[in-house]
Amino acid sequence: MPFPAGTELAVRTHGLRKTYRTRRGRRRVAVEGLDLEVPRGGVHGFLGPNGSGKTTSIRMLLGLSRADAGTMEIFGTTVPRHLPDVVARIGAIVEQPKFFPAFTGRKNLALLARGIGSPDDAVDRVLHDVGLGERADERFRSYSLGMKQRLAIAATLLKDPELLIFDEPTNGLDPAGIREIRDTMRSLGAQGKTVVVSSHILAEVQQVADTVSIIGHGRLLASGRVADLVGGGTAPVRVGVDEPERAAGVLRAGGWEVRVDGERLVVDGVEDAARITRALADERLYVRELVTMAPDLEQVFLELTAGVDSAGGEVHAATPQVPVGAGEVA
Ligand SMILES: Nc1ncnc2c1ncn2[C@@H]1O[C@H](COP(=O)(O)OP(=O)(O)OP(=O)(O)O)[C@@H](O)[C@H]1O
Numbered sequence: 001m002p003f004p005a006g007t008e009l010a011v012r013t014h015g016l017r018k019t020y021r022t023r024r025g026r027r028r029v030a031v032e033g034l035d036l037e038v039p040r041g042g043v044h045g046f047l048g049p050n051g052s053g054k055t056t057s058i059r060m061l062l063g064l065s066r067a068d069a070g071t072m073e074i075f076g077t078t079v080p081r082h083l084p085d086v087v088a089r090i091g092a093i094v095e096q097p098k099f100f101p102a103f104t105g106r107k108n109l110a111l112l113a114r115g116i117g118s119p120d121d122a123v124d125r126v127l128h129d130v131g132l133g134e135r136a137d138e139r140f141r142s143y144s145l146g147m148k149q150r151l152a153i154a155a156t157l158l159k160d161p162e163l164l165i166f167d168e169p170t171n172g173l174d175p176a177g178i179r180e181i182r183d184t185m186r187s188l189g190a191q192g193k194t195v196v197v198s199s200h201i202l203a204e205v206q207q208v209a210d211t212v213s214i215i216g217h218g219r220l221l222a223s224g225r226v227a228d229l230v231g232g233g234t235a236p237v238r239v240g241v242d243e244p245e246r247a248a249g250v251l252r253a254g255g256w257e258v259r260v261d262g263e264r265l266v267v268d269g270v271e272d273a274a275r276i277t278r279a280l281a282d283e284r285l286y287v288r289e290l291v292t293m294a295p296d297l298e299q300v301f302l303e304l305t306a307g308v309d310s311a312g313g314e315v316h317a318a319t320p321q322v323p324v325g326a327g328e329v330a
Contacts (some may be wrong), residue, residue: 002224003039003249009073010163010194011038011061016070018056030056031218034070038196038211043189045209045226046198049305051219054198055094058152058167062092066295092165101141105132105151107142109158118158126154131183145222146177153184164188170204182208206297214304221304229300237273239265239280240289247285254279255263264289 016034019027027143031053038044048054059065061072063080070094072079099108110121127136129148135143143151149169156164165170166185170178186208189195199205205212206226213223222229240263241247248258248265255269256276268294277287 002222003037003105006038009037009194010018010040010044010075011036012073013057013061014055014071015049015108016060016072018053018060019068030216034215035220036213037223038194038213040194041077041189041192042210042225042282043185043195043205043208045202045205045212045213046196047202047205047212047301048200048215048221050200052200052215052305054200056218058092058094058165058196059197060095062090062165063096063327073268076274082089088159089162090165091115091159091161091163091214092167093152093156093169094167097152098142098154099151102139104137104139104142105147105154105198106136108151109154112155113158116159118328122160123160126157129157129187130205131180141246144177146173146180149173149177149181153181160325161193161196164197167198168200169197170199170201178204192312198235198290202298202301213299214301216305222300229297236269236293237267238291238293239276239278239287240268241280241285241287243285246283247280248281250280250285251276266293 003286007110013036016036018031018033019029024029029201034053034057036046036057046054046058056065058316060067061079063083066080074083074086075089077083079086088227091276097193099105100111107317109126112118113120113122128135130153132147132154140148153166153169155162159211169185170181173181183205185195185197187227189208189210197205197209208227210211212226212229214221238261239247243274244263244265246262248260251265251267256270259266259268265318270276273292277290279289
């Protein structure tokens with residue numbers, strides 16, 4: 001379990017599996033024994049390359065598609081069997097909702113609010129939550145794509161859900177639109193809601209996600225707190241020093257693993273970079289540069305999903321199960 005014992009979970013799946021039949025009658029495993037854990041509160045990035053099974057998993061969680069095997073819980077309630085008990089606590093965007101282009105954002109939301117029996121003040125509340133308050137009285141068709149997407153998010157907030165699930169909410173948006181959605185997700189997570197956001201583009205999620213699950217070929221490759229995945233364990237250190245070959249010898253003698261990379265050294269498994277400086281100085285080798293090469297999530301993601309092609313595994317592509325856990329990934 002990637003989270004400390006006792007962590008309250010908003011979503012948990014175990015051994016989730018879904019196979020489709022292709023038109024040629026072959027089996028395509030979309031989700032293959034997925035064990036997912038989403039802690040309660042904050043933003044959780046659900047990451048994987050195209051075709052890795054994110055949408056299929058989300059659809060199963062929401063009762064839109066049937067799992068072949070496995071179990072799923074939302075707030076500890078078994079779904080889909082008891083989905084009606086928790087559905088009021090969940091908001092989701094899986095496909096683009098339809099709005100009336102000639103109506104204002106506010107009017108579109110008011111119609112939806114009436115349909116689901118939300119209180120009168122809900123519309124103003126959700127417009128404010130997504131930062132559309134000032135543009136609420138303009139027609140939907142005049143909105144930018146980012147604003148349209150924020151209106152869709154606002155619609156999911158009408159019933160004030162505790163869990164929000166957004167499938168690729170930034171698809172097709174420009175950088176400004178992506179930032180708007182990111183800000184909205186961040187503020188929802190800060191309010192204590194659980195926001196699950198799927199994406200195949202890491203950079204869009206890394207800045208807002210507190211925790212992530214990375215999947216490939218329908219399996220979990222890694223999960224945990226972003227800070228642990230990118231910063232856990234020891235990081236390689238790049239050292240600029242005169243006489244790199246001699247310096248490498250000194251460090252190897254001190255027990256470090258060292259590669260010479262041109263004028264510089266790359267030292268692996270460094271816990272205390274100051275010890276390197278000291279060891280070299282003792283031999284009259286002076287460090288010009290010392291940079292800790294902490295991986296960012298992009299690097300972790302690319303390493304984990306290397307070889308997980310985006311075409312989707314047609315019948316059991318032999319993807320090795322990468323060990324899950326913060327330390328092993330960094
Ligand atoms: N209705 C379907 N019939 C047959 N195969 C499907 C169907 N839906 C999805 N698949 C296949 O299942 C695999 C997983 O697809 P899924 O859409 O869940 O992935 P994804 O991670 O959400 O990808 P993307 O980011 O491209 O949406 C893919 O190989 C896809 O082609």
